[in-house]
Amino acid sequence: MTTEHAQNVELTPSEYIAHHLSFNAQGVNGNTASEGFWVLHYDTLLTSVVLGLLVMGLIWWVARGATAGVPTKRQAFVELVFGFVDDQVKNIFHGDRHSFIAPTALTVFIWVLAMNSMDFLPVDWVASIVSFFGGEHAKWRIVPTSDINTTFALALAVWFLMIFFSIKAKGLGGWIHELFCAPFGSNPLVWPANFLFNLIEYVSKPLSHSLRLFGNMYAGEIIFLLLGMWAATGLSGTVFGAILGAGWSIFHILIVALQAFIFMMLTVVYLAMAHESH
Amino acid sequence: MNINFTLIAQAIAFAVLIWFTVKFVWPPLLTAIEARQKEIADGLAAAQEGKSALEVAAKKSETTLNEAKQKATEIIGQAEKRAAQIIDEAKGNAKAEGDRIIAGAKAEIDQEVNRAKEGLRAQVSTLAVAGAEKILRKEIDAKAHSEMLAKLAAEL
Numbered sequence: 001m002t003t004e005h006a007q008n009v010e011l012t013p014s015e016y017i018a019h020h021l022s023f024n025a026q027g028v029n030g031n032t033a034s035e036g037f038w039v040l041h042y043d044t045l046l047t048s049v050v051l052g053l054l055v056m057g058l059i060w061w062v063a064r065g066a067t068a069g070v071p072t073k074r075q076a077f078v079e080l081v082f083g084f085v086d087d088q089v090k091n092i093f094h095g096d097r098h099s100f101i102a103p104t105a106l107t108v109f110i111w112v113l114a115m116n117s118m119d120f121l122p123v124d125w126v127a128s129i130v131s132f133f134g135g136e137h138a139k140w141r142i143v144p145t146s147d148i149n150t151t152f153a154l155a156l157a158v159w160f161l162m163i164f165f166s167i168k169a170k171g172l173g174g175w176i177h178e179l180f181c182a183p184f185g186s187n188p189l190v191w192p193a194n195f196l197f198n199l200i201e202y203v204s205k206p207l208s209h210s211l212r213l214f215g216n217m218y219a220g221e222i223i224f225l226l227l228g229m230w231a232a233t234g235l236s237g238t239v240f241g242a243i244l245g246a247g248w249s250i251f252h253i254l255i256v257a258l259q260a261f262i263f264m265m266l267t268v269v270y271l272a273m274a275h276e277s278h
Numbered sequence: 279m280n281i282n283f284t285l286i287a288q289a290i291a292f293a294v295l296i297w298f299t300v301k302f303v304w305p306p307l308l309t310a311i312e313a314r315q316k317e318i319a320d321g322l323a324a325a326q327e328g329k330s331a332l333e334v335a336a337k338k339s340e341t342t343l344n345e346a347k348q349k350a351t352e353i354i355g356q357a358e359k360r361a362a363q364i365i366d367e368a369k370g371n372a373k374a375e376g377d378r379i380i381a382g383a384k385a386e387i388d389q390e391v392n393r394a395k396e397g398l399r400a401q402v403s404t405l406a407v408a409g410a411e412k413i414l415r416k417e418i419d420a421k422a423h424s425e426m427l428a429k430l431a432a433e434l
Binding site: 035036039049059063064068069078083098099100107144147148157 | 281286288292293298303304309
């Protein structure tokens with residue numbers, strides 16, 4: 001699946017990998033540099049938005065024509081996904097899940113699954129197509145979740161939702177009270193310890209949430225690239241690399257689905273925890 | 279691994295997708311699924327109800343059948359009794375009729391016998407007078423002797 005790159009044998013391995021791992025980054029806000037904060041990764045953004053519209057649009061299209069009678073196979077499939085997500089949320093969150101948390105979980109699961117699935121596209125096919133349209137030096141990273149910006153954006157959004165729901169459920173005073181009085185008790189002597197504890201928790205949640213997904217996807221992509229380099233060593237290497245690539249792809253199906261599931265579960269767990277008071 | 283404006287753009291995209299799902303995707307699916315769940319539950323309940331109604335009906339039909347059988351047996355018994363009664367009645371009637379006919383015939387026979395006796399009596403007196411006249415032609419006064427003979431005949 002990575003044989004297309006065989007013609008570019010003049011590339012050194014590090015150049016090959018660096019090419020595949022660089023973003024289509026362009027400055028915004030009048031900024032012409034491709035570094036710093038005011039830069040947009042067009043590949044990440046466009047791929048994820050198109051995928052999001054595609055998958056959620058598909059589900060919306062089915063949901064719009066959903067009947068309570070005998071469902072079509074299409075509707076049955078969507079309902080299967082719906083029921084799967086709904087069951088998971090039901091087990092964790094015991095409130096009105098239908099108004100926000102369950103639909104959010106569905107969005108996260110489907111969207112992250114779709115973005116992760118871009119890892120199955122042969123890396124060099126993507127590179128070939130992009131260079132066909134955009135020239136030899138055009139860059140396009142097809143897996144949005146191997147961009148730390150995507151995973152961190154999702155994790156931060158969940159983080160803000162978590163704080164929002166926490167304040168909504170307990171009130172601003174209750175939330176601040178909890179920051180200082182949980183988990184060790186309300187004695188003023190342990191306030192600093194409590195606050196430090198909560199601070200670490202609030203920092204570690206979005207970090208572990210986003211870095212877990214990013215790390216898995218980034219590592220998966222790099223392994224595909226390393227396997228792709230076998231194609232530069234000749235025919236036997238190409239065959240060997242293809243077999244290994246197929247094996248890694250099959251194993252990667254598990255990782256892609258599992259990471260999407262874990263990301264969804266953590267989202268639900270964090271939002272559910274925000275509703276509980278200590 | 280550089281954090282940049284993409285982070286904010288992705289967060290906005292995420293927010294829009296969540297809003298879209300909350301608003302347009304989740305509710306119709308939930309409505310459809312819950313409506314179907316209710317329909318299935320109702321259907322199961324109706325089936326249960328129908329089952330119990332069927333049981334009741336089966337029991338009722340059994341009772342009715344038994345009642346009908348009993349009644350039929352009763353009716354047949356009554357009919358048999360009535361038939362025997364009718365036969366007995368007919369027998370009695372026939373016997374009475376026969377007796378009546380026999381009695382009539384006997385009376386008629388008696389009458390005939392009497393009539394024949396009467397005739398014979400009349401003829402006997404005549405024959406006796408004729409015989410006596412022939413035997414006692416001369417000395418017998420026909421007039422005086424016929425009176426005596428008539429008396430004799432009456433004694434017969």
